Amino acid sequence: MIEIIASLLQFVIFILFFFLFHKFYNKNLFNVNSNTIFQTFSINIIIFLNILLFFSFFNINSNIIYYFILILSFFNLKNFNFLKKELIIFYFFFIINIIFFISIVHNPILGWDGQAVWYPKVYNFFYGGNFFTLADSHYAEYPHLGSFLWFFFWKNSFLQLEYFGRLTFVFIYFVSIFLYFGMENKNYKNILILFFMIFLTYDKDLFAGYQEVLIFSLINIFMYFYISLKKKNFFFLIISILICNSVIWIKNEGVFFIIPITFLFLVSLSIDKIYKKMFLFFIILILIIRVSLSLEMMGDFRWQGEGYSANSLLIQMIKYDLYLDKVYLILKHFIISFFKYPIWLITFVLLFFRYSKLKDISYKNFIVVVIYLLIFNFTVFFASSANLEWHLAVALDRLNYIASAYLFFFVYINLTAVKFGNYDI
Amino acid sequence: MQFNNFFLNTYVIFNKKYQERLISVYGYCDKQGYGFIKSINDELNLSNNVKIINYDLKYPSSYIFVNQFHEIKDYQYLILLNYYETNDLNKDFKKLKSYESCRLYKKR
Secondary structure, three states: OHHHHHHHHHHHHHHHHOOOOOOOOOHHHEOOOOOOHHHHHHHHHHHHHHHHHHHOOOOOOHHHHHHHHHHHHHHOHHHOOHHHHOHHHHHHHHHHHHHHHHHHHHOOOOOHHHHHHHHHHHHHHHOOOOHHHHHHOOOOOOOOHHHHHHHHHHHOOOOOOOHHHHHHHHHHHHHHHHHHHHHHOOOHHHHHHHHHHHHHHOOHHHHOOOOHHHHHHHHHHHHHHHHHEOOEOHHHHHHHHHHHHHHHOOOOOHHHHOHHHHHHHHHOOOEOHHHHHHHHHHHHHHHHHHHHHHHHHHOOOOOOHHHHOHHHHHHHHOOHHHHHHHHHHHHHHHHHHHHHOOHHHHHHHHHHHOHHHHHOHHHHHHHHHHHHHHHHHHHHHHOOOOOHHHHHHHHHHHHHHHHOHHHHHHHHHHHHOOOEOOEOO | OOOOOHHHHHHHHHHOOHHHHHHHHHOOOOOOOHHHHHHHHHHOOOOOOEEEEEOOOOOOOOHHHHOOOOOOOOOOEEEEEOOOOOOOOOOOEEEEEEEOOEEEEEEO
8 A cells, every 4th residue: 555655656756756847948939839748848857867877877865856856846746737637648647657656566576687786776775875885886888878767866865675676667758748739739549549559669677777769769759859849949959869868878889879860960851051060969968978988987897797798899890600590580589570570561561652752851861860770780780799699689679678768659650640840740 | 557467567666665666576595596685684784795606607696685796715605506506515614594495504
């Protein structure tokens, strides 16, 4: 009983935390009349992740940050009039969060990576460590932002049980999904399609301590702002950089998954050149900071263990005789993975039926992103020095899951037939 | 709700404490041996003082339950999980506890 009440309170805490900044952007920026609470939540999540990242490098008592934000949010209560305007959708959001919270509370298991890689980092923070004290841990080369978020809400939860930290992942995931609801002027018929999208992208196993769902949600949020902002100005620049910065500190693969974001930003016709230059500058800067801090912490540069060292990559490349077998095996597992996450299959079908759009620049750009994602995920396994069958079985699904975040908007807007301003795909 | 077993999950949370649910998912003496390791860890502080061998290789290592995240060379205690052999280890180890397929040994 007490755990269920604590879970409900945790939901309230998330609402308070992620509604803190709510008056700093203009709703006229958007293509559609879609100034929803989920926009506010998602922007706050992005800012909050970057604040947490900053504090993770210092030995600062997390309780201070937690209660400071909580007190600030109480002053904010008078602004919660959104409940009147968006009560029905908020009700759905609340119900679905609680259902999936309860699912984790009931079965608080951690998956393999959750136990071996991410939980030890959480434990480090829980007992007073910071980013630099991770140096002695196994998998020190894996980044830590997801673990720090997990720790933050675990440490400051009512019952101080581990899974409370992971409930944040559920909340963020659903914010990134419900965000799209505002796009079609509150047509509540489309909520069924929203639930269908959840069915396509929700995987219970990924909430067992894995980090993929966080990257998925952040990319999903980026894509929402990318397609729904009329004029992509300084606000969009900041949001995009903060998202990229979060993604590269959640998983090492994040560095490769921000390449499509960079590409879309640079080819967009509605972004001024000056912002494009600034974006490139900041992307390079955050990558330099990421590498420098990791070097400072570990003392040397490592990337996903020995599996992807330069030496190992070279050896894999000269094994010509294995090329055909590898390609066959990888393709076989790709097909299996597409059935596990059918958003891929639906994307391929939609792309096929929308081929008449091939002349449109936004359609072309989308195709380029899909091809990049497929090639990247293929190369990860083609260059792998691990047992390929095993590696594909344990890792390909999750990589394809992250990549599917770029497909979400495409499937959603095609299923709902939403027209939104100057963006058509 | 039905798809997610919401009502069943709620019922289980009402009727099973957190530790019991952890035993359900990680096993007492099966799977990762959470219950067995936890009961020993409550008596003896095993952290950074134990080697755990799980003979069922499909599970991750169980060091997480004693907050020791890797193997160490110097240890006093040895835990075997999913160990179905009847013979004991060599005479360097003394058997302290045995339950179904789990064993606890201490270095002599």
